[in-house]
Amino acid sequence: xxxxxxxxxxxxxxxxxxxxxxxxxxxxxxxxxxxxxxxxxxxxxxxxxxxxxxxxxxxxxxxxxxxxxxxxxxxxxxxxxxxxxxxxxxxxxxxxxxxxxxxxxxxxxxxxxxxxxxxxxxxxxxxxxxxxxxxxxxxxxxxxxxxxxxxxxxxxxxxxxxxxxxxxxxxxxxxxxxxxxxxxxxxxxxxxxxxxxxxxxxxxxxxxxxxxxxxxxx
Numbered sequence: 001x002x003x004x005x006x007x008x009x010x011x012x013x014x015x016x017x018x019x020x021x022x023x024x025x026x027x028x029x030x031x032x033x034x035x036x037x038x039x040x041x042x043x044x045x046x047x048x049x050x051x052x053x054x055x056x057x058x059x060x061x062x063x064x065x066x067x068x069x070x071x072x073x074x075x076x077x078x079x080x081x082x083x084x085x086x087x088x089x090x091x092x093x094x095x096x097x098x099x100x101x102x103x104x105x106x107x108x109x110x111x112x113x114x115x116x117x118x119x120x121x122x123x124x125x126x127x128x129x130x131x132x133x134x135x136x137x138x139x140x141x142x143x144x145x146x147x148x149x150x151x152x153x154x155x156x157x158x159x160x161x162x163x164x165x166x167x168x169x170x171x172x173x174x175x176x177x178x179x180x181x182x183x184x185x186x187x188x189x190x191x192x193x194x195x196x197x198x199x200x201x202x203x204x205x206x207x208x209x210x211x212x213x214x215x216x217x218x
Contacts, residue, residue: 003211004028004078005040009057012046012083013194020194024204026211037066041211042075047082051091051107051156054082055099064100071102074185076211084181084188085158093156102186104161110172122155129168129179129191141187141206142168142180148199150179150191158190 003026006017014030021028028044031037045067047054058064070077079087088099091107099107110121131146152170157177160166170179170190179190193200 002027002029002036002040003208004042004044005037006030006044006046007037007058007063008032009054009061009063011049011054011057012080013048013192014046016192016194017044017046017080020201020204024201024208026204026208032061032063034062034066037063038069043067043070043077045077045079045083045086047080047084047086048153049082051082051085051093051099052095052097054086055097058086058100067100067102071185077102077186078207079186079188080194081154081190081192084190085156087181087186087188088158089161091156103165103181103183103188106159106161107156108159109156110175110177123157123172124153126150127152127170127172127179127191129170131168132166141182141203141210143202143206145199145202149196150189150193150200151195151197152179152191154190 004021006014006028008014008030018028018030085107086099087102088105088107089101090099091097112121126149128147129150131142160178165181165183166178167182168180169176181188193203
């Protein structure tokens with residue numbers, strides 16, 4: 001049995017994620033096989049690209065059904081970058097598109113800012129994450145990572161309707177945005193832990209410890 005099934009819908013840094021998991025000793029598989037996914041302890045929804053196309057591919061592969069099944073069984077679901085955004089109600093990227101709806105909120109574009117003589121709404125590079133230490137964070141994936149820099153690459157951000165799920169925030173220029181979330185068996189990271197060096201790997205190390213909490217749900 002695999003610790004984690006990385007959902008393969010051809011829109012994510014699949015091998016980068018798997019390399020990071022391998023490094024910390026988490027057994028994973030990149031797959032689009034529904035039976036293999038069902039028999040895994042948890043899933044990662046990666047994602048790079050456009051929201052409408054991602055939801056289209058997820059539905060074509062029937063990943064939405066298996067994600068809902070995982071949620072009903074309280075098995076761990078992790079979203080990374082676009083994969084995190086897909087967990088929410090809807091997005092306004094390109095066109096209004098309904099998401100998985102496991103978390104309440106929507107996805108909107110950053111306001112354009114002037115940079116090097118041109119306007120941009122693209123947040124790319126290293127940025128601090130500021131932990132919300134006042135919240136009762138169950139799994140503590142971000143333990144000891146307050147004000148550490150993670151790698152971001154996105155132009156759309158989450159607007160959560162349940163502020164209690166926000167586990168960290170970051171800034172794009174002076175715009176504060178949600179950079180990670182957690183609710184029960186679901187967690188998401190707007191940044192890429194697998195591209196964030198030693199500090200990013202700490203998240204996967206914490207994940208390895210927390211996987212034991214979900215074995216009884218299999």
